[in-house]
Amino acid sequence: MIPKFLTAGPSRRTFLKTAGAAAASLGLPRMALAAGEPIKIGFLAPLTGAVAAWGKPGLDGCEIWAERVNAAGGIQLADGAHPIEFVSYDNEYDPAKARTGATKLIREDGVKFIMMLGGDTWPGVQPVADRTGMLFSTLLPSDLSPETTTLVAPAEVHPIYNVTGVEWLAENKPDLKTAVMCAQDDALGLPSVATYLAAFEAAGIEMLDEPLLFDPATTDFAPVVTRLMAKNPQIICLDTCYSDYVHPICEQLFQQGFKGQIISCTADFYDQMIEKTSKDFMEGFVFQFPDFDDPALNSDAINFQDPNGFYAEYNKRHPGQWGAVSWEYASIMDMWKAAAEKAGSAEPDAVMTAMKDGRGAHAFGDADWWGKDLFGIDNALVGDWPVVAIENGKAVIKEFRSIPDWYNRHGDLMVKHMQAYGQMWDQRG
Amino acid sequence: MRNLSILLVGLAALIALPHALSFSQQEILVFLVINVLLVTSYRLLTLTGEWSLGHVVIMGVGAYASALYTKELGIYVPVSMILGAVTAALLAVLLSFPLFRMKGFYFLIGSFAAGEIIRLIWKRFREPFGGVRGISGIDPMPDFSIGIYQFDFFEPVSYYYFAGAIVIASLWVLWRIEKSPVGLTFHAVHWQDKLAQASGVNLRAYRTLAFAIASGFAGLAGALQGHYVGTVNPNSFDIEVMVFVLTWAIVGGTQTFYGPILGCIVLTVLNEIVLREMGLEQARPLIYGAIMILSILFLPNGLESLVQKATRRKPVAKPEEKAAT
Numbered sequence: 001m002i003p004k005f006l007t008a009g010p011s012r013r014t015f016l017k018t019a020g021a022a023a024a025s026l027g028l029p030r031m032a033l034a035a036g037e038p039i040k041i042g043f044l045a046p047l048t049g050a051v052a053a054w055g056k057p058g059l060d061g062c063e064i065w066a067e068r069v070n071a072a073g074g075i076q077l078a079d080g081a082h083p084i085e086f087v088s089y090d091n092e093y094d095p096a097k098a099r100t101g102a103t104k105l106i107r108e109d110g111v112k113f114i115m116m117l118g119g120d121t122w123p124g125v126q127p128v129a130d131r132t133g134m135l136f137s138t139l140l141p142s143d144l145s146p147e148t149t150t151l152v153a154p155a156e157v158h159p160i161y162n163v164t165g166v167e168w169l170a171e172n173k174p175d176l177k178t179a180v181m182c183a184q185d186d187a188l189g190l191p192s193v194a195t196y197l198a199a200f201e202a203a204g205i206e207m208l209d210e211p212l213l214f215d216p217a218t219t220d221f222a223p224v225v226t227r228l229m230a231k232n233p234q235i236i237c238l239d240t241c242y243s244d245y246v247h248p249i250c251e252q253l254f255q256q257g258f259k260g261q262i263i264s265c266t267a268d269f270y271d272q273m274i275e276k277t278s279k280d281f282m283e284g285f286v287f288q289f290p291d292f293d294d295p296a297l298n299s300d301a302i303n304f305q306d307p308n309g310f311y312a313e314y315n316k317r318h319p320g321q322w323g324a325v326s327w328e329y330a331s332i333m334d335m336w337k338a339a340a341e342k343a344g345s346a347e348p349d350a351v352m353t354a355m356k357d358g359r360g361a362h363a364f365g366d367a368d369w370w371g372k373d374l375f376g377i378d379n380a381l382v383g384d385w386p387v388v389a390i391e392n393g394k395a396v397i398k399e400f401r402s403i404p405d406w407y408n409r410h411g412d413l414m415v416k417h418m419q420a421y422g423q424m425w426d427q428r429g
Numbered sequence: 430m431r432n433l434s435i436l437l438v439g440l441a442a443l444i445a446l447p448h449a450l451s452f453s454q455q456e457i458l459v460f461l462v463i464n465v466l467l468v469t470s471y472r473l474l475t476l477t478g479e480w481s482l483g484h485v486v487i488m489g490v491g492a493y494a495s496a497l498y499t500k501e502l503g504i505y506v507p508v509s510m511i512l513g514a515v516t517a518a519l520l521a522v523l524l525s526f527p528l529f530r531m532k533g534f535y536f537l538i539g540s541f542a543a544g545e546i547i548r549l550i551w552k553r554f555r556e557p558f559g560g561v562r563g564i565s566g567i568d569p570m571p572d573f574s575i576g577i578y579q580f581d582f583f584e585p586v587s588y589y590y591f592a593g594a595i596v597i598a599s600l601w602v603l604w605r606i607e608k609s610p611v612g613l614t615f616h617a618v619h620w621q622d623k624l625a626q627a628s629g630v631n632l633r634a635y636r637t638l639a640f641a642i643a644s645g646f647a648g649l650a651g652a653l654q655g656h657y658v659g660t661v662n663p664n665s666f667d668i669e670v671m672v673f674v675l676t677w678a679i680v681g682g683t684q685t686f687y688g689p690i691l692g693c694i695v696l697t698v699l700n701e702i703v704l705r706e707m708g709l710e711q712a713r714p715l716i717y718g719a720i721m722i723l724s725i726l727f728l729p730n731g732l733e734s735l736v737q738k739a740t741r742r743k744p745v746a747k748p749e750e751k752a753a754t
Contacts, residue, residue: 047711056711090710095665096460096658100701103585104453123565123660131583185552186561186664215549217667422555428562 038085039075039346041333042105042114044098044125047090050216053243053268054117054139055090058329060318062086062115064310065330075337078344084333087111095124102128112346113336115329118143119187122151135348137332139325142191144375145425150352153371153380154335154360155328157403159192159240160374160414161385162265163199164401165286168387169235169263170203172398176234176261178206182224182249183239185213192240192265194417200237201417202410208233214245221245225252238264243323247273254281263287267390268323274393285390289324296386296397304331304363331363335381364400373411374418376425382407443593447586455585457701459592461694463653466596468677468689469603470646475683476607477639478619479536482671483524483544484647489666490547491517491648492655496567497557499656506570510652517648518641520547525637541668551663563662570656582657592653599646604686606642615639680724682731691732696721 043062045055066084069075074083087109089101098121105111106128116122118138129136129150138144141153141160169176179200183189193211200207208231214224228236236258238246246264253262254277267273267287274282290297292311297304304310304327314326339355340346359366360381367383384400407414418424447455471484495513498504504512524543531539551558558564570582570591580587606612617625618635626632655661673696681692699720704713728734 048714088710090705090713093664095660095662096654099658100453100456100460103456104451107452120562120662120664123563123662124658126565127569127583127659187662190561216664422560427555428559428565 036080037082039082039340040085040087040109040111041336042102042109042111043086043088043329044091044101044105044114044121045088045117045329046093046121047088049092050242050244051093051117051119053323054325057318057321057323058115058117058325059086059088060321061310061314061326061328061330062333064313064317065333068305068310069333069337075346076341077346082346084337091116091121093117093120095121097124098122099124099128102134106132106134112340112348113137113351115332117325118153122148126151133348135352137336139328140188141371141375141380142187142423142425144371144377144379145428146376148377148379150348151379152352152355154355155332155363155381157371157380157382158188159195159265160382160407161288161403162192162195162240163202163406163410163414164385164403165263165265165288165387166196166199166203166205167401167406168399169261169286170205173261176205178208178231178233179235179237180207180209180212180228180231180233181237181239182212182214182228182241184216184218184241184245186216188240188242189213190421191418191423194421194423195414196237196239197417198410198413199406201413202406205235211239218245219248221248221252222256225249225256225258229253229256229258233260235261235263238262240265243268247276250282251276254278261286265289266324267388267395269320270390270395271320271393274390279393282390282393287388287395288385289395290386290388290397291322291395292327294395294397296400301365301384301400302363303334303361303365305334327363334363335361368404370404373415374424444590447589452585454702455589457697459585459589459657460654461697462589462592462596463650463657464674464677464693464697465690466599466653467647467650468674468681468693469600469686470643470650471674471678472683472686472689473603473607473615473646474639474643475678476612476615476619477636478622479532479636479640480675481640482537482541482668483547484540484643485666485668485671485674486544486547487517487521487644488647488651488654489551489661489663490520490644490651492651492661492666493551493558493564494648495652496564496655496661499568500564500566501557506568506656510649510656513652513655514645514649517651518645521641521644522637525633525640529633529636529640544666544668544671548663548666559662561663563660563665565660567655567659567661569659588657592657595649595653599649603642603646607686611635611638676721680721680728680731682733684730685733685737687736688731688733691736695732 043059045058046052047056063086066086070083074081087105089104091098091101102125105114113135115137118140122138122143133150136151138151138153139156139158141157144151144153181196183193212224212227238249250273263286265288267285292307297307314322336351338361339351343350343354356369359368362381362383364386365384367381369378370382371380372378382403384402386397387399387401388395389398447458450458467488474481491513494516495509498509498512499506528536528539528543552561572581582588614630614635618632622632677692677696678689680696682688700713700717704716709716
């Protein structure tokens with residue numbers, strides 16, 4: 001590699017790659033893929049570092065998805081069947097590296113679609129998306145704005161689905177009337193804080209204190225938990241804390257004797273949390289991401305293909321690694337594949353048009369393209385979302401609830417709190 | 430004449446370099462060039478014996494300031510970059526009042542605390558700093574043509590030429606400062622501070638001067654990065670990034686002007702190109718850490734010591750010694 005790096009002139013391969021990509025970027029007629037030629041999909045997410053837990057398990061899930069699809073004959077386009085191949089780039093959750101990764105995936109690897117976690121990394125990639133017209137997906141719809149016309153959020157409408165957990169709690173445990181909340185002070189934490197505040201207000205649950213925002217570099221959570229428990233709340237909400245925070249916070253809650261209800265966006269690797277605390281302590285913990293061996297996912301309304309088999313295969317290959325994003329990127333690929341087959345083409349603009357034509361087949365059921373109010377563009381797919389609780393040491397889907405129904409009743413509260421935290425699309429820097 | 434030839438050949442190689450690289454390597458080259466300025470400016474500060482943990486935050490000050498000057502005041506991008514650098518230098522002068530009441534380890538910790546305060550200010554105040562999301566949609570450098578070459582600053586090659594010219598000019602200024610009486614005084618402040626003070630040298634003033642110059646160039650590096658990537662946020666200038674700068678300086682060595690540059694180039698190529706191309710993407714932190722430990726164990730004087738060993742001239746025997754043999 002170093003000799004290549006230092007070569008005085010371009011090699012033939014570099015020249016051809018450069019010329020080909022330059023032609024593509026200039027909008028010259030695109031060359032059709034040969035039948036049987038693999039279609040490459042980019043995976044641009046953190047695979048190392050603090051946020052890797054929301055990237056790496058997703059890539060592992062995608063590889064299982066690709067093997068299953070390829071074994072079934074690949075993707076059927078107008079020119080024949082093609083296998084799918086994933087090309088990954090570790091962006092380390094850094095916008096500059098995300099830009100480099102997007103450039104590599106589009107201009108060197110020739111991918112047709114790029115999946116991202118989003119967040120801090122999207123603004124670095126947006127100029128590349130604008131220039132190339134590449135179709136991107138994000139797990140964080142707060143990246144959406146009227147300018148992001150080639151960005152879709154088809155799997156996770158974080159953090160809006162968190163309202164379903166609070167609503168379920170209010171209906172099923174009506175004696176719970178007071179809450180406090182903590183979150184890391186970052187781009188994931190703040191919109192989620194606004195969402196939970198709206199949900200608690202809609203449910204008639206009183207916030208005993210302002211949300212406690214801690215620095216993402218925090219490692220000692222004893223003082224955080226002490227302050228949370230000081231007002232003797234019935235509910236402690238852990239917002240969208242990373243698993244590196246959820247685990248120590250739960251340990252501290254256990255050690256400091258909390259006996260109330262915990263609600264959180266995620267509970268990744270909850271079996272480890274049970275080991276560190278106790279089965280009794282974690283009983284009833286409410287969150288939003290199911291294990292895919294749950295029988296409720298075998299309903300006809302579910303669009304994710306063979307969730308139980310996928311979960312079994314994932315756990316066989318990566319025991320103990322199942323997390324919130326293990327299935328999400330794969331579910332985006334289900335949608336992308338359906339749209340590409342409908343369009344008969346893998347070209348980004350054709351897939352985008354087909355994807356947004358009518359309702360979308362979201363993993364948890366058919367859903368609508370939505371988001372104009374909050375994101376300035378209808379590029380987020382919103383429908384039902386599961387409420388999950390830990391029962392006897394195992395995550396169990398308690399119910400699927402409709403996000404649009406909640407929003408139709410309480411959308412003004414959501415907008416109010418989003419505005420208060422500067423999270424509306426027109427308030428971003 | 431020989432020096433001029435070497436200079437011209439070097440310049441031609443730098444101009445040709447991006448055309449030998451792939452697109453992603455060209456992107457990495459842009460960031461490498463910017464980081465060369467960052468780490469070289471850091472070395473200037475270390476000449477006075479002080480190691481800071483806030484240098485990357487100061488880089489961020491330049492990036493934020495330049496972004497805000499263009500977004501809020503509509504200032505032309507190249508001018509805002511210079512103003513961003515000046516802002517970083519002025520902030521360093523301000524910070525020097527509390528920080529240079531400390532020395533050595535205490536200065537190190539103080540600089541870290543100062544940097545964290547600045548980062549918290551960026552996070553806390555959505556107006557004008559954008560809060561935790563930072564500022565996005567920063568104006569890029571406007572495209573222009575010089576007849577024989579059309580600068581399209583979305584393209585990494587164009588930005589490499591632009592940033593490269595600025596960095597070369599900056600390195601020349603830093604080099605001239607180090608070789609000037611002021612630079613020699615920086616060395617004296619580090620190695621013979623009592624003697625220098627006894628000779629009438631105002632230690633604090635020289636430390637402040639080094640801090641301000643180093644911060645100004647770090648701010649310029651930040652502005653170059655901000656207008657290329659199009660976004661700045663507090664996490665891009667945190668302690669993890671600072672650790673990389675320290676690593677480049679330590680592995681490269683700080684005794685020579687080129688030591689930190691060498692460290693930056695070698696470690697960046699290793700981390701961003703070689704290990705990724707070898708399919709070891711997810712094992713990079715492990716391998717990178719191991720290489721760093723090994724280099725410190727076996728190359729305690731840095732990579733620059735290898736260059737010094739390779740280029741050291743053998744002593745030429747005197748004529749009478751030759752006759753005797």
